[in-house]
Amino acid sequence: KAGVTQTPRYLIKTRGQQVTLSCSPISGHRSVSWYQQTPGQGLQFLFEYFSETQRNKGNFPGRFSGRQFSNSRSEMNVSTLELGDSALYLCASSPETGGLAKNIQYFGAGTRLSVL
């Protein structure tokens, strides 16, 4: 089975621009979560999607948004980029089956975003 795929791997943007990141989950996984990793704050939860619906959201401003498609692929968008948005953005999928296995998330390699 292919793992979680994130594209692109690297992005350079300037302040004020917007960016869209893409995530393809493991086949059969319907839950997709997004995280931001920075040296100062560590891994922070952004939001989670299941069956095209956002079920949970972390403490990030409204500039951060996402969506999920019917094939479970997900995108996240950051509008009006700020210098502080420079980070590694990680996507994770989970099987969302019955039992405790649904808690295990499998991560992609991430997208490294640099805002200049």
Add this chain to the structure above:
Amino acid sequence: DQQVKQNSPSLSVQEGRISILNCDYTNSMFDYFLWYKKYPAEGPTFLISISSIKDKNEDGRFTVFLNKSAKHLSLHIVPSQPGDSAVYFCAASASGGTSYGKLTFGQGTILTVHP
């Protein structure tokens, strides 16, 4: 408010010896705990997990221990190998609607295993 803490930023161990990584949590709603390993330029890789109804889970060289009363868990790696050198993250999740798809991570511990 850091709900999951890994108080040791780094750990250095000799090859063949035991590595013990520690993690503390404050949120009593957490009922599932996971350990991930991360290499530079890669995403975290799932290692092992434990439910709050257990106090130990073992998988090969990796064993996770959970002490609910102390809100403490630890990961034991025996024997340690140079390939185990990486950043290790402890993570926790809770059941229920406001916790869907959310893992709360510690800050990570850099493990270095010397040959």
